[in-house]
Amino acid sequence: MDTSLKGTLHKRGLRMTPQRQLVLDAVRDLGHATPEQVCTRVQATAPAVNITTVYRTLDLLEELGVVRHAHLGHGAPTYSEHQHRHVHLVCHRCGRVDEAPTELLSGVAERTQADLGFRLDATHVALSGTCADCAAEHDAGTPDHEHDENDAAARAVEGDR
Known part of the structure; x- marks a missing residue:
């Protein structure tokens, strides 16, 4: 579990959920990934996680400065770790x-x-x-x-x- 993210979430009155950890792990593993690619990776482990959860989690992780997005052309943005x-x-x-x-x-x-x-x-x-x-x-x-x-x-x- 990402303890720094857990601490950041806790300071904001939020908790580290398994879904949040899975989304973060997927972004890290994939390097550059669209929300759909992240969702596919997450669903390999947790089939009940839907695309809406992935989008909300990516938005939160970006707001916290953990991930960033880039528009690489037409279509969905791609996400990567902030230090990438x-x-x-x-x-x-x-x-x-x-x-x-x-x-x-x-x-x-x-x-x-x-x-x-x-x-x-x-x-x-x-x-x-x-x-x-x-x-x-x-x-x-x-x-x-x-x-x-x-x-x-x-x-x-x-x-x-």
Whole structure:
């Protein structure tokens, strides 16, 4: 059981429930996960836990600073542990998500702070583009219809993670 989370919950008049621990464990195990993926992982152990409970628990864990979410494109946000800090690089062709150090955006962060007074949270950023593999395939002249089949297969594999 996560004793620090238990203490944080207790200070707020809440208690550590098995469902909360299962949701936190699922986020930790999966690395980046949508609420649906978290729910599937939790239901492997506790089939009675429903998606509403997962959403409420993720919201609470985020409010407590234990997890954070990022929008990696269209669809549901993905959740990770709060200290899981990096910029997400999302390939709009195959759907692959890579990670880069937040320092990659330090120049942008400094500029937005200096010019606009805006403080960038680089850990909440997803950059969309084309991954090296897809760019190489495109440069090699892979016909688009073949790439579409590869895209679908890649997204199916990514969804299984």
